[in-house]
Amino acid sequence: MDQRETTRLLRQVAAGEIGVDHAVQLLRQAPFADLGFAKLDLHRGLRQGISEVVYGAGKTSEQIQKITAALLDAGQRTVLVTRLDAAAAGELRTTVEPEVSFEYFSDAHIAVVGLIPEPDGIGRVVVATGGTSDQPIAEEAAITAQALGNEVVRVYDVGVAGLHRLLAHTDDIMGASVIIALAGMEGALASVIAGLADCPVIAVPTSVGYGAAYEGLAALLSMLNSCASGVSVVNIDNGYGAGYLASMINHVGAAK
Structure with missing residues (x-):
């Protein structure tokens, strides 16, 4: 969860769209989720402004799938998976919920799970x-x-x-x-x-x-x-x- 996601969450609480208990539950997942083979830094986005990115090389397809799912479940809107080969990308695509956007860039060997945000940089x-x-x-x-x-x-x-x-x-x-x-x-x-x-x-x-x-x-x-x-x-x-x-x-x- 990055700064934008946290701000959005708090605004949803203020507007009554999300209950306080639900919001607290999302924020309580700090500082990391232990999957046994990986410890996911769920507060990296809040701490550094950019959420955790998954380095695909050296990981099994199953590990990549579980890490991606855990990050999405924790509220991360966009998960970037780098150094991902086409076969692993194809397997990852089958595990992503239909309503979640998925795009694989074969030249870059990168998968983007979730929406690519609108540009908000200075230039x-x-x-x-x-x-x-x-x-x-x-x-x-x-x-x-x-x-x-x-x-x-x-x-x-x-x-x-x-x-x-x-x-x-x-x-x-x-x-x-x-x-x-x-x-x-x-x-x-x-x-x-x-x-x-x-x-x-x-x-x-x-x-x-x-x-x-x-x-x-x-x-x-x-x-x-x-x-x-x-x-x-x-x-x-x-x-x-x-x-x-x-x-x-x-x-x-x-x-x-």
């Missing part, structure tokens, strides 16, 4: 990639940001090997409140974008490239050594982490 999150091969990680970042209530603009395949492609999107770059720049190879895109933009740039090195790219290590080191100011760097292929951080930045100063 736009721009997601830019060096090449087409970076798009799966870019989509993980973009879908994450959208599921957390952000307007997202995608600017794909604008790497420095053809700089004119990026310059054609100058309005998008300069109009963003935060930019996620994803690139493999030598990872130069983040520095170039940061030299154009007046907002924070989150660099995501991807494991794209030939042998000396070392599965993203070369791009990671290049981004960490960026000569442009205002660049932060997340881990290799961590699109989710970039989307989450971008949402936090885009909600600074937003109305509660």
